[in-house]
Amino acid sequence: MTTLHISTNKADLDVPLIHQFISEQSTWAIGMPLPVLERAIDNSLCFGAYLDGRQIGFARVVTDCATFANLVDVFVLPEFRGRGYSKQLMETVLAHPDLQGLRRFTLATGDAHGLYEKFGFTPPSRPTTLMERYFPNIYAN
Template structure:
């Protein structure tokens, strides 16, 4: 297995790759404008996954660094999937020192329940207490 390097250095992020993946290949952010991706990166704790200096994965966490975090935009490019990189990326996120002892760590996924379950993520214990405003096609308008 090639040596995967994971970093929180925002200067190293390939924003063009992140935008292209999210806007064209993700199932959750089709059509997202680059300016929105840039603002999300600026206001999140970001994790880039790199092989030989080339970015192959990404994840970001929106958090107050004290009580709450939300994991979003997790991906590994298609040609590098099946090599354990998504597991290593999630492990790096969960091991980050600023994300310890949070009361709630949330995410939304349509197809990676098994991946996240191995790290203790479960359906909400009290779903009746959760509410949301959800606009799935906001970038199409």
Template sequence: MDTTLRISTDPAALDVALIHRFLSEQSTWARGIPLATVQRALAHSLCFGGFVDGAQVAFARVISDRATFANLVDVFVLPAFRGRGYSKQLVQTVMDHPDLQGLRRFTLATSNAHGLYAGFGFTAPLRPQSLMERYFPALYDTGAAAP
């Protein structure tokens, strides 16, 4: 059994059912997200699938104009594959992607992986008073996200 993580940005390689299942059932940030919403998000993002022995075990998604700004979201490694350095390899591949170089701002939100992202230069916002958001944490609970 080969335990090497192979990372692909080919949208056709993604296991959409696995991604949806993880996000909707196991994530802390997108629980209950509808499949149609995941499919639309994947179609409009730069996605990174991590594969071991041909099966997807990791994922990351970047929302970007590929010129000035990017936001890293939906990063996960399946529980059975954690502790092998796959998250670091996945994030390194994201950071090295040619379309994500020279950006003025690269953001992410995390509640529990600050150490991972700090290793790639992410810090708390320099000017948090300049950031604003509209946040609806229970959106998927209401079914309002369904098309």
């Protein structure tokens, strides 16, 4: 069995693959322009998941590395799902030294609640205190 390798080295990221998945297959960022993704990667802590040197997964964390983090753009390519790779990716993300001792670690998901609950994520304890500006179709044009 091939071992999954997870790295935060941005030079190893297959940006065209990430862009193709996020802009064409994701449920959260259809149509995202490549320059927007590149800027997001440049300004985030990124995790690439690799099998035999081929990228098969990705996760990005927006953080100040002190008090807050937001997990975004998490995916494993469809043909590699169901093998525990998303769990390994999450374990690596949560073990990262820059993400320890945070007061708040957030994420939004439409369909992976079960995965994230295994890692201690819950609905907001005080949802009435949270607000957002949300533009779900910002890349549609």
